Amino acid sequence: MDDRKELLKVEALETTFFTDGGEIPAVDHIDFSLKEGEILGIVGESGCGKSVTSLSIMGLLPSPPGKITGGKILLDNKDLTKLSEKEMRKVRGKDIAMIFQEPMTSLNPLFTIGNQLTEAILIHHKNWTKKQANARAAKMMKLVGLPRAEELLKEYPHQLSGGMRQRVMIAMALVCDPKVLIADEPTTALDVTIQAQILQLMKELNKRLKTAVMLITHDLGVVAETCERVIVMYSGQVVEEGPVDVIFKDPQHPYTQGLIQSVPDMRHKKDRLYSITGSVPKPGSIKVGCRFAARCEFATKKCIEASPKLYQTSDAHKTRCFLHEGKKVSSNDRAIVESTRT
Incomplete structure (x- = not known):
């Protein structure tokens, strides 16, 4: 029996885009949960609603035109859909964090790695000094396997390789010890060798920190190697759900x-x-x-x-x-x- 604490519960989530051509349902009554220390895979083709689901959970939907039109997103029994943007900023990064697909566009080219890592720390730990924040940032850089961490904090994103930038993104997501980590295709832009290193790193951090991970991908090989459970999405709906070994076998x-x-x-x-x-x-075309x-x-x-x-x-x-x-x-x-x- 799995007695791990349930951290995230999504109930009947509906996300709709309001356009000049009418309402377009992108996510249609999605239900799933995520437990402490669990790695849950969400798979499906492009356009099936995976990324919209993650952005809905994070409160990062482009609005307009996107809007959550139904359901609940419960993080430790707190409904995130009821929070204001100001309240959500206190949750985002601290209790739930996200690794985005493309590290080069996710990192700001005008700021050093150190500035971008310490920003989240200082927002959520207002009594910390800049020195303490830098020490925490360097510690996280070392934790994700980056060498000469103190020097890298002074460098800019363009000075790092793709694999190093993705490790920085992981460090940034984990710097405030979130309970839940959403990884949206975290290895898409990387070569095969670096992909394997990043996935291995995420598995190690998941075990060490007990962080629950929601891994969004289109790669079933990644799911087989990394996840405990898998949700298969198609056209905004869950079409199959179960333990990874069961889904692959049957x-x-x-x-x-x-x-x-x-x-x-x-x-x-x-x-x-x-x-x-x-x-x-096309979303909304099948009634x-x-x-x-x-x-x-x-x-x-x-x-x-x-x-x-x-x-x-x-x-x-x-x-x-x-x-x-x-x-x-x-x-x-x-x-x-x-x-x-x-």
Whole structure:
């Protein structure tokens, strides 16, 4: 039994963009939770709502046009959606922090690394001196594996390599000991070797500091190596959720199956890599029915006319597909279903 404290709970979150062309729902009734020391992966194609979910949690949605139109975001039972911007600034960085995709654009080129690291410290620890803040910043730089930390604090972002800048971003996010860390595609702009180092670093810091991590990525290999649980998103909805080993061993939603089949496997030689046909629908374009139906080889008339719920198929496994309505489905069951459709 997992008795770890629940730090973050998202309930029926709805995020909408109000444009000249009308209302565009980007996140549609998302539910999930994150426990102390847990690493939760959120995966899906570009445009499925992953980053909008993270920006909603952080209170960083561009407004206008974005707005949270429903649901709750509970951090230690405090609803972040009810906080003013002034109150949110006290939470952001201290209790919940974020690592952004591109470190070069996230760091201000006009300020030294030291200025940018100590800013958050001095905002949240008003009784600290600049000397204390610099000492804390240097300590965090060393913690994330950066050499000559004191010297680097005096340098500017353009003087650092991509991997070093990303380590600075991690140090900046962790400098005030947040309970929850959101990492939005933290290795996208880095080469493979540096990616592995950054992911290993995040795992080590997660174990050492007991920080809960929400890792947003499109890379299933990263999820398999790093996360305990995974949420698969599609067109603003959760389509599957469960422990990583369960999802990879028994993917139940056709979209998850497609994502896993799309990953190259060195053990088997293939003339052609598998790909899911079509693309993610435009947000708000599908009013009724399963949003994956147009791309799904198992779709029936019911999939187009009715919207599936998120069915509980086992104690820790949920999937949004009519194939699993009203029953617990095993791999053998699905093989039979697939054979009847081919």
